[in-house]
Amino acid sequence: MTGPMTQYELDEMTLAAARRGDVRACERIYRQFHAPAFNVAARVLNCRETARDVTQEAFITAFRRIGQFRGDAPFWGWMKRVVVNHAISALRKQPSAEVVTFEDFRASSEGEQDSIGRAMDLEQALAHLGPEDRAVVWLYDVEGYRHEEIAEQFGMTVSFSKTRLARARKTLRELIGRHEQSDEMTFESHNTGLVT
Amino acid sequence: MNDDKQAIGNGIPRDPLGLADLPHINPDHDDWSAIRAAIEADTADRHGDQPTQRPGWRRFGGLAAAASLVLAVVLSLGQQDAPGPTASPLATPTVAVNGDVDELIAMSQVLETRLRRLRADTGALPARSVLWVSELEDMIARVDGELSMAPESVDLWGQRVNLLLDVESIYVHQFEREYGRMASL
Numbered sequence: 001m002t003g004p005m006t007q008y009e010l011d012e013m014t015l016a017a018a019r020r021g022d023v024r025a026c027e028r029i030y031r032q033f034h035a036p037a038f039n040v041a042a043r044v045l046n047c048r049e050t051a052r053d054v055t056q057e058a059f060i061t062a063f064r065r066i067g068q069f070r071g072d073a074p075f076w077g078w079m080k081r082v083v084v085n086h087a088i089s090a091l092r093k094q095p096s097a098e099v100v101t102f103e104d105f106r107a108s109s110e111g112e113q114d115s116i117g118r119a120m121d122l123e124q125a126l127a128h129l130g131p132e133d134r135a136v137v138w139l140y141d142v143e144g145y146r147h148e149e150i151a152e153q154f155g156m157t158v159s160f161s162k163t164r165l166a167r168a169r170k171t172l173r174e175l176i177g178r179h180e181q182s183d184e185m186t187f188e189s190h191n192t193g194l195v196t
Numbered sequence: 197m198n199d200d201k202q203a204i205g206n207g208i209p210r211d212p213l214g215l216a217d218l219p220h221i222n223p224d225h226d227d228w229s230a231i232r233a234a235i236e237a238d239t240a241d242r243h244g245d246q247p248t249q250r251p252g253w254r255r256f257g258g259l260a261a262a263a264s265l266v267l268a269v270v271l272s273l274g275q276q277d278a279p280g281p282t283a284s285p286l287a288t289p290t291v292a293v294n295g296d297v298d299e300l301i302a303m304s305q306v307l308e309t310r311l312r313r314l315r316a317d318t319g320a321l322p323a324r325s326v327l328w329v330s331e332l333e334d335m336i337a338r339v340d341g342e343l344s345m346a347p348e349s350v351d352l353w354g355q356r357v358n359l360l361l362d363v364e365s366i367y368v369h370q371f372e373r374e375y376g377r378m379a380s381l
Contacts, residue, residue, distance in 0.1 A: 021239060023232055030228050038223040048221075056227045060234045061330045068320035081323040089327065123218060141211035152324065172213055 008036065008076035015075060019067050026063050033076065034059075037083045040143065044087040044135045046127055054090050058083040084139065088153050091131050125175035129168055136161055137168035300353035307360040314367040325366050332363045 010029065017025035037058060041051035062082050069078050126134060132154070139145040139153070140161070150161040321329065336359045343352050 021235075023235060026235060027228055027232070030231060034226075034228075035220070035222055039220045042221040051221075052223065052225055052227065055223070056230060057330075059227075059231050061326060063231070063235050064238060064330070065321070065326050068318075068326070070320045078323075082326065085323055085327040089331070122213060122215065126215070126218070138215065141213070142216045144210070169213065176213070 008033075008074065010075040015066075015069075015071065018063070019069075026066075029063075029075075030059055033079055036076070037079065040080060040083050041087045043138045043142070044084065045091060046131070046134060050090050051087070054086045055083065058086045061086065080143065084143075084145075084153055088135065091135060121176050122172070125172045128175055129171055133164050133168035133171065136164040137172070140165050297348050297350050297353055300350065300357055303357050304353065304360060307357065307364060311360065311364055311367065314364065318367050318370050321366070321370055325370060329363055329366055332359055332366075335359050336363075 010032065014025045014028050018029055034055065038051055038055045041054045041058070042048060045051050045054065058079075062079055065082075069075065126138075129137070136150055136154075139150050140147070145153075147158045147161040147165075151158045154160065336356060339352055339356045339359065343349065343356070346352060
């Protein structure tokens with residue numbers, strides 16, 4: 001899971017109020033979880049507009065069903081499953097998607113700015129993956145899903161998840177390697193030009 | 197879900213490429229007003245304010261004449277109350293769309309009532325079932341939208357009844373699973 005855990009903890013008072021249908025409690029939940037929910041959807045879908053729709057639908061579903069949330073697991077884990085369910089459903093309906101561009105990312109600190117050069121390569125590589133490969137590698141590597149959970153989400157077998165993960169990582173490595181090689185070649189030819 | 201990046205899941209190391217270090221994609225929108233409107237519409241619906249969303253109800257609201265067909269549905273639904281391997285999403289009963297509109301509206305009313313009771317009695321649904329129910333309810337809402345334009349359409353009322361039967365099947369299935377779990381304790 002990304003980010004500090006405290007950001008993803010929901011206080012019991014707010015949860016209880018939301019279960020009673022208190023709209024202000026629902027709004028507090030939305031404010032707290034909107035950004036991480038959107039991030040998951042955008043990463044899985046690679047499309048801001050679809051991610052926005054999915055996030056909205058997921059919150060509506062979550063508030064409709066919040067009475068069924070048992071409360072024996074973290075709320076964010078449950079909420080994230082709802083988001084991922086909607087995202088995978090959208091993924092199947094709309095395989096072609098607007099690519100998330102590098103400009104979409106907001107560096108919040110100087111340190112983050114420093115790492116942007118390296119991140120951009122990985123970012124571009126991730127955007128080049130097929131929709132299902134990207135979703136699987138993101139859910140496994142970043143969101144901490146198990147293969148069994150990914151398989152369930154997709155309605156496929158565990159082998160499907162493992163195969164897609166392996167393929168996605170291989171493609172990412174190749175793409176990153178290709179970029180690095182391309183940069184080196186550019187650098188070398190530039191230097192060569194200077195020498196001559 | 198497993199937050200450990202190091203190979204607890206299936207023996208495969210987590211995130212060897214450092215994807216988790218990529219910056220968050222932040223939303224540049226706020227859709228709370230649309231979400232609030234949806235929640236409030238649900239609340240109004242729960243309080244029986246159906247005519248505002250379903251004009252068809254207003255026109256056919258007093259229909260109780262479809263006694264034979266309704267009785268058949270009630271009886272078949274009543275049988276599903278008994279726990280056992282009777283109900284399955286794969287074995288959802290369907291209604292042939294050849295009755296008259298009054299019968300279908302009455303069936304729809306019966307199913308709505310039954311679903312309200314099932315929602316109250318059934319515990320938490322698995323995430324996948326939540327998604328199915330949500331999608332079915334979206335489809336019902338779309339049919340309701342079309343019914344507002346063609347409130348006498350037998351085809352549309354038939355679709356509505358069959359969608360309600362699908363939703364009902366999911367709840368019954370879950371109810372039976374919970375009943376079985378309790379019985380095994």
